[in-house]
Amino acid sequence: MHGLINRSIQSFTCHTYGHARWLAVTEAAGLNFSEFEAMLIYDEDLSRGVLTALSVELERDVTDVLEDLGTFLVSNPNVESLRRLLRFGGVNYTEFLHSLDDLPDRARLAVSDLNLPALELREHAAGHFSLTCQAGLQGFGSVMLGVLRAMADDYGALVVLAHYGGSNGTEVIDITLIESAWTEGRSFDLGTRIE
Amino acid sequence: MIGLDDLGQMLDQLCPMSVVLDNTGHIRHTGSTLQKLRPDQILTGQRFLELVELSRPRAIGNMQELLARPASTLHLQFRDEPRTAFKGVLAPLPTGQGAVINLSFGISVLDAVRDYDLTSADFPASDLTIELLYLVEAKSAAMEASRKLNQRLQGAKIAAEEQAFTDTLTGLKNRRAMDHILARLIGAGTPFSLMHLDLDFFKSINDTMGHAAGDHVLQEAARIMVAQIRERDTAARVGGDEFVLIFDGLCDEIRLGQIAERLIGELEKPILFGGQPCRISASIGTVLAVGPTVLNAAQLLHDADLALYSAKRAGRSCHRFFRNGMDGPTFSEKHVSDEIADVA
Numbered sequence: 001m002h003g004l005i006n007r008s009i010q011s012f013t014c015h016t017y018g019h020a021r022w023l024a025v026t027e028a029a030g031l032n033f034s035e036f037e038a039m040l041i042y043d044e045d046l047s048r049g050v051l052t053a054l055s056v057e058l059e060r061d062v063t064d065v066l067e068d069l070g071t072f073l074v075s076n077p078n079v080e081s082l083r084r085l086l087r088f089g090g091v092n093y094t095e096f097l098h099s100l101d102d103l104p105d106r107a108r109l110a111v112s113d114l115n116l117p118a119l120e121l122r123e124h125a126a127g128h129f130s131l132t133c134q135a136g137l138q139g140f141g142s143v144m145l146g147v148l149r150a151m152a153d154d155y156g157a158l159v160v161l162a163h164y165g166g167s168n169g170t171e172v173i174d175i176t177l178i179e180s181a182w183t184e185g186r187s188f189d190l191g192t193r194i195e
Numbered sequence: 196m197i198g199l200d201d202l203g204q205m206l207d208q209l210c211p212m213s214v215v216l217d218n219t220g221h222i223r224h225t226g227s228t229l230q231k232l233r234p235d236q237i238l239t240g241q242r243f244l245e246l247v248e249l250s251r252p253r254a255i256g257n258m259q260e261l262l263a264r265p266a267s268t269l270h271l272q273f274r275d276e277p278r279t280a281f282k283g284v285l286a287p288l289p290t291g292q293g294a295v296i297n298l299s300f301g302i303s304v305l306d307a308v309r310d311y312d313l314t315s316a317d318f319p320a321s322d323l324t325i326e327l328l329y330l331v332e333a334k335s336a337a338m339e340a341s342r343k344l345n346q347r348l349q350g351a352k353i354a355a356e357e358q359a360f361t362d363t364l365t366g367l368k369n370r371r372a373m374d375h376i377l378a379r380l381i382g383a384g385t386p387f388s389l390m391h392l393d394l395d396f397f398k399s400i401n402d403t404m405g406h407a408a409g410d411h412v413l414q415e416a417a418r419i420m421v422a423q424i425r426e427r428d429t430a431a432r433v434g435g436d437e438f439v440l441i442f443d444g445l446c447d448e449i450r451l452g453q454i455a456e457r458l459i460g461e462l463e464k465p466i467l468f469g470g471q472p473c474r475i476s477a478s479i480g481t482v483l484a485v486g487p488t489v490l491n492a493a494q495l496l497h498d499a500d501l502a503l504y505s506a507k508r509a510g511r512s513c514h515r516f517f518r519n520g521m522d523g524p525t526f527s528e529k530h531v532s533d534e535i536a537d538v539a
Contacts, residue, residue, distance in 0.1 A: 004340070037347075038340040081336040088329040091315055110333030190328055191309030 001047040002114050006036035009050060011079065012072045021057060028053035041113065051139070063142040063163075070146020074154065085110070086151060087188045093157035093180050097121055097129055116140070129175040132166065141171025148173065156185025199223060202295075209319060210297045212281075216243050217293040220258030228317040229298060232279065232307075243296070247271040247281070262287055262294055269296070277310050279303060300324070305331065364410060365417035368431035373439050376429050377492040386446045386485040390455065391499035392420070393526060394436040394462070395476040395511040408468040412475060415466045423458050439499075446485045448516060455479045455514035463512065478506040480526065482517040500525035 013022045026034045029049040036042065055062040074083045085106070089099030104116040117136040123129050131148070133141040145163045152159040158179040164172045197205075199215065203224035206213045211228035225238040238246065249255050251270040262285075269283035282301040287294045300307045304324055307313065318324045360372035368376070380387050394416060401409035413436065420430045420438060429441040445451065458477060465472035480502025484490050502517040504526035509515065 037344050039337075039344045081332065085329060085333055085336070088315075088325060088332075106329065106333070109330060111337050189312070190314055190325075191305070191312070 001042055001044050002111070003036055003038045003040040003042060004111065004114060006042050006047055006050070007038040008073060008079075009047070009054070009069065010036050012069045013054060015076060015078060016068070016072065017058065025050060025053045025057050028057065062139060066139045066142035067146040067149075067163075070143040070148075071150045072146070073143075074147055074150035083151075083154060084188070086147070087154065093152060093155040093159070093177060096151060096155060097131070097175065097177075100131060119144070127177040129177070131173045131175060133171045133173070135169030138169065141165075141173060144171075145173055148175065153183075154186050154188075156181055156183040158182035206295065209321075210295075211317065211319065212299060213295055213297040214238070214243060215288075215293065215295050216258065218258065218291055220244055220261070222246070223293065226298075228313070231313070231317060232273075232311050246274065248274050250280075258293075261285065265294075271298075279307055279310065304328070362432040365414055365432050367417050367421070367438070368429055370431065370433045373429065373431035373433060373441070374492065376431075376441060377495070380441070380443065381484070381490055381492060381495075385444060386483075387444060388442045388446050388451055388481060388483045388485075389495055389499050390440040390442070390451075390479050390481045391496070391503045391526070392438040392440060392458065392477050392479045393503060393507070394438075395478055397436040397475055400473050400475065404468065404471065404473065408471075408473060411468045412466050412473050416462055416475070416477075419461045420458065423454060423461065439496075446483045448483070451481055451483075451516075452514065455481065459512050459514065476512040478503060478511060478526075479514040480504070480506050480517065481514065497525060500527050 010022060013025060023034055029046075029052070031046065031050070051062055051065070055065055058065060073079055074086065086096065089102075090096040098121055100119045100121050103119055107114050107116050115136075117140050118134040120132045120134070121129055122132070131144065133144055141163060145161060148159070148161055157177060160176040160178065162174040164174065166172045202215060206215065206224065207227050211226040213226040214222050214229065215224040217223050220243050222239050222241050222243055230238055244255075244257070244261070249269060249271050252264060252267060255261050255264070265285055265287050267285075269285060270280070271283060272278050272280040280301065280303045281298040283296050283298045285294050285296045304327065308324075308328065315325050360368055360375070362369040377389075394412075397409065397412065400412055413432070416438075417430065417432065420440060424430055424440060424442070427443045428445075429439075429443075431439045431441075433439050442451065442454075458479065462475060462477045465474050467473070480499045482495055482498040482502060484495055498517040498521075501521045501523070502515045504524060505521055506513040506515040507526060
């Protein structure tokens with residue numbers, strides 16, 4: 001699994017629960033190291049082991065932990081760059097949702113060996129969408145659930161989200177957009193330089 | 196024929212960075228994004244070439260000359276601050292009604308977006324500017340992650356090198372390792388002897404045949420030394436062409452003398468590099484670490500150094516044991532002063 005994903009799990013755990021608990025997780029998972037490198041590729045089983053150990057350590061379901069990870073990735077000021085990259089998707093939440101179809105391609109454009117499962121947005125009625133995450137990265141749907149929730153806050157939109165497991169490893173997220181300008185949201189300036 | 200108003204409306208949607216010029220070179224319509232760059236002025240009505248300056252093609256002073264160069268790429272910039280640069284293309288309007296010039300920020304887009312607070316609404320959906328900005332940010336973030344990885348790897352490499360005991364070129368022990376071994380032997384009080392070996396004529400190989408030949412000679416010399424010592428002995432490369440051999444438990448001058456002669460003999464055999472023979476030899480100074488006196492490593496190395504200098508002075512390809520009363524410069528001191536003399 002790509003180091004960026006492993007590194008995200010590490011940075012989420014360290015920032016939210018502290019370095020000591022991260023060390024406990026890596027030990028429980030039988031890792032011989034405690035620092036993932038963002039630009040290296042790791043064995044799939046390694047990442048699975050870390051997630052399982054994390055779920056045990058926190059005494060929470062893996063899906064809940066992954067949803068929090070998704071929220072963290074967008075809302076934590078330390079990982080501002082991802083939030084900005086997602087905001088490039090559109091000027092409002094609806095446009096952002098439509099841009100998710102391109103997300104795996106956009107990710108590959110930035111990091112050529114980062115393969116994310118295909119995403120497909122369907123609009124069933126005005127303000128009612130479903131996002132299908134294809135199989136390939138178990139738990140990706142849960143992460144996306146957290147991302148969608150946090151991005152709604154970012155755009156100032158009021159949404160109701162529901163997560164269903166689909167067939168053959170696909171996952172489906174139901175999205176109901178109640179109000180697209182519920183709050184002011186966070187500002188987004190195209191030209192800000194990341195230091 | 197399409198009227199100016201309709202044309203302007205169309206251009207606002209398709210090319211919001213465009214201007215429509217009349218036959219006299221005055222701006223008749225300004226695209227909405229372009230107007231946003233100069234909020235304090237009304238651009239429509241101004242003479243285009245008074246607003247911007249052409250850097251390529253040069254020597255264009257009026258509208259007629261501009262109209263005579265359709266389809267060429269225009270490079271221009273605002274005459275007032277901020278002097279944002281643009282690329283542009285000109286398409287003449289039919290029957291002498293003027294021309295449309297579409298502008299783009301080109302490579303200055305990053306600065307422009309920041310300087311003028313532009314948003315994605317200022318660019319038409321078919322324009323790749325937003326994708327370009329996305330890509331710049333994404334690549335910068337990925338590059339930053341890579342840079343951090345490289346820094347960490349570099350740090351780890353330096354740390355590993357500092358901890359290493361092996362000379363990477365020859366595979367022999369390095370000076371750090373030799374210091375450890377000497378300290379261990381002295382601490383244990385076991386008798387041993389130490390040879391300081393310096394290759395003769397090595398510098399001229401390096402100078403005349405190149406560093407690759409020099410490296411090859413050092414590797415071959417190292418192989419010869421390893422072949423002449425026992426398992427429990429140590430061969431270390433301690434300088435460019437300087438080596439130290441430590442013989443654990445061996446203090447027999449006759450045997451050491453034989454070993455030194457054999458080493459010199461083997462090293463004098465020509466070493467082939469690229470079909471060319473490289474001829475070197477060696478001078479050796481030996482010191483025995485035996486007897487009641489408590490020794491220290493620095494003294495031992497100093498004594499071996501004196502013996503080596505004595506060997507060098509006796510002509511090349513010699514071996515000398517350290518004897519009490521040997522003095523004068525050590526080989527290392529002489530070596531340094533020779534190098535200084537060479538440079539001078």
